[in-house]
Amino acid sequence: MSIIQADGLPLPSTWRPLRLQTLVLVRWLAVGGQAIGVLFVAFGLGFPLPLLECFILIGASAAVNLWLVWHFGAAYRPSSLFATGQVAFDLCQLGCLLALTGGLQNPFSLLLLAPVSVSATTLPQRSTLVIALLAAVIASVLAVWHLPLPWDPLETIVFNRIYVIGIWVSIICGVVFISAYTNRVAHDARQIADALAATELALSRKEQLSALDGLAAAAAHELGTPLSTIALAAKEMRADAPADSDLASDVELIIEQAARCRAILAKLRNLDNHHDDPFAAVPITDLLAEVARPHEGRGKAILFYYERAAGEPPVFNRSVGLLYGLGNLIENAADFARQTVRVEAGWDRDSISVSITDDGPGFAPELIARLGEPYLTSRPRDPHGPDASKPGGLGLGVFIAKTLLERTGARLAFQNIASDGHAQVRIVWPRTAIEL
Secondary structure: OOOHHHHHOOOOOOOOOOOHHHHHHHHHHHHHHHHHHHHHHHHHOOOOOOHHHHHHHHHHHHHHHHHHHHHHOOOOOOOHHHHHHHHHHHHHHHHHHHHHOOHHHOHHHHHHHHHHHHHHHHOOHHHHHHHHHHHHHHHHHHHHOOOOOOOOOOOOOOOOHHHHHHHHHHHHHHHHHHHHHHHHHHHHHHHHHHHHHHHHHHHHHHHHHHHHHHHHHHHHHHHHHHHHHHHHHHHHHHHHOOOOOHHHHHHHHHHHHHHHHHHHHHHHHHHHHHOOOOOOEEEHHHHHHHHHHHHOOOOOEEEEEEEEOOOOOOEEEOOHHHHHHHHHHHHHHHHHOOOEEEEEEEEOOOEEEEEEEEOOOOOOHHHHHHOOOOOOOOOOOOOOOOOOOOOOOOOHHHHHHHHHHHHOOOEEEEEEEEOOEEEEEEEEEEHHHHEO
8 A cells, every 4th residue: 555545544534423321421410410400499598480390391301311221222323413403402401491590690501501512522513503503592592581580589689781791792702612613623633533543554554564574574484494395305206206107297296386386485585675674774865765666667757866964874764654754755746746856865963854856836835834734635736747637635645644754753844946836845853863
């Protein structure tokens, strides 16, 4: 699997279904809190309130919970539409309870933000928008229609209209902030988590392939000795067998098949020669040549330039992540280049740098600062180039490359070095971080 193909890895959606048990547990907490609050106001403080109507609403919420557990089971993972409906039900139930107990004058009106927060952190953006609009409508209705706030009948309490408007504005602001900012943060966090999962999956596959190469070479080495013994015994049998006998032809067949097996084992040994131990030391010049080799012969010239400011080339730990990251960036450059890709490496006493430049259309200027983010696929291909028919974009592959290279201590910078494009990726390592 090439590195750029990591864009096609199956990833989970940014909406991850909640277990029904989570929604049920949150609702049981709400039911318990509401029941305790109503009982405390009615019997602890002795304030009059519509006790029957309040417990009808609380009982309805409990009944829905019991039905959900009985019908679906606690391990059921509802769809986003189903989960949105459950959050909307909780919001409406809370709104009705507040309408019976003072509306926005009730200090617990702040709890209208709770369902919005649940939606913003767990549900898709469209669902969060629906819940936020519903919360705003309920808050607006509660501002103008509600029963009196339960209070001591011997005292008179009056809330200034401006105070109620202030509460309404604060709730609306909270709804907007939570639905916009919190949802965006949660969405970005889920995207990053998905992209990092793809990074680990791609790296794991590469490591498994490297391990298989070494295993095949080891198996070839171990099988070589018994195969040589078989071939030697067959040759001795051929010398003793009559020339025109059936035994002679059978022995000749054994010798031919043994030779064929030896040729196959030789190819398996070469796997380990072409793909050295993934943790072997290698000069940077050889490393760059190795990662560029699969992308040569595609009608694009890959040119290498080295600036030797501090003696011999530095020696790198030939890690899978390093090969994967550099290979991805060179492949991207070859995909978007018109004719040539320049790979330049330089080193001094303090740092090692690698620049990969293509003569293609370059990065979109407004997206340069965001390059390396997951799922950013906006780089245009050269419409006249040989790869014009390929799907364009710098997406998850560049994110994977950037992540893997940064794990080795590198810093990456993306830029266009000419007015007509010519994208360049510059990677810089401190020598102490990467050199063996």
